[in-house]
């Protein structure tokens with residue numbers, strides 16, 4: 001039997017509904033453990049011998065993994081655009097994303113509650129490893145997340161582009177260790193320029209406003 005394959009417009013749906021490939025179940029477990037560790041290790045108050053022991057254990061894992069070659073992510077992308085991508089290819093494209101990618105150990109995990117042409121909305125919680133001022137999320141981390149959230153609004157509307165400009169207004173502190181909500185939507189288009197705005201909320205309080213311009217590649221525009 002031939003393996004099921006997907007094209008560009010099936011990417012999001014297949015990624016969120018098809019069964020997770022076995023190796024990605026394990027990659028996600030590893031990444032979850034690493035994310036949990038990076039938060040807890042900052043909190044931990046232990047003696048020097050314990051720190052020494054943990055350092056040695058972790059260095060042993062690093063040595064076991066070695067120095068693998070860089071992953072070729074263009075291959076899966078090419079297959080997607082000819083409708084020949086397998087579910088494994090889709091996971092290779094999506095699951096290593098630095099925001100929300102389940103198999104990326106540094107990716108803050110967003111729970112997407114809405115994704116459509118009218119916009120996207122997701123919730124997340126950022127731990128102490130993302131702290132800037134005491135108790136608040138680091139401003140650069142906020143920019144990192146919003147770049148991804150605004151890009152997600154672009155993809156949810158079946159468009160492609162790269163960030164050209166991203167302006168961020170920090171209205172109030174965004175708390176760590178509590179649920180926050182991110183939103184984004186396309187507000188307009190002029191030729192290859194697509195205008196997107198976004199926000200972060202803590203409960204009813206808006207803490208960040210963002211707006212930016214995404215550029216569709218010349219080859220598609």
Ligand SMILES: CCCCCCCCCCCCCC(=O)SCCNC(=O)CCNC(=O)[C@H](O)C(C)(C)COP(=O)(O)OP(=O)(O)OC[C@H]1O[C@@H](n2cnc3c(N)ncnc32)[C@H](O)[C@@H]1OP(=O)(O)O
Nearest residue numbers: 008011147148151155161162163164165191193213215218
């Ligand atoms: C189907 C789904 C697939 C999903 C795949 C998952 C992947 C996930 C990926 C996640 C990705 C996450 C996101 C990421 O991380 S994207 C990575 C971060 N961004 C970049 O690396 C972009 C780097 N910059 C460039 O490549 C070029 O400078 C671009 C392409 C931006 C423009 O160079 P280009 O040669 O094309 O431009 P042009 O000179 O013909 O000008 C055209 C028009 O645009 C106006 N303009 C120009 N520059 C800017 C600017 N910076 N802001 C605003 N406007 C700008 C310009 O005035 C002109 O306007 P007008 O005079 O016509 O009115």
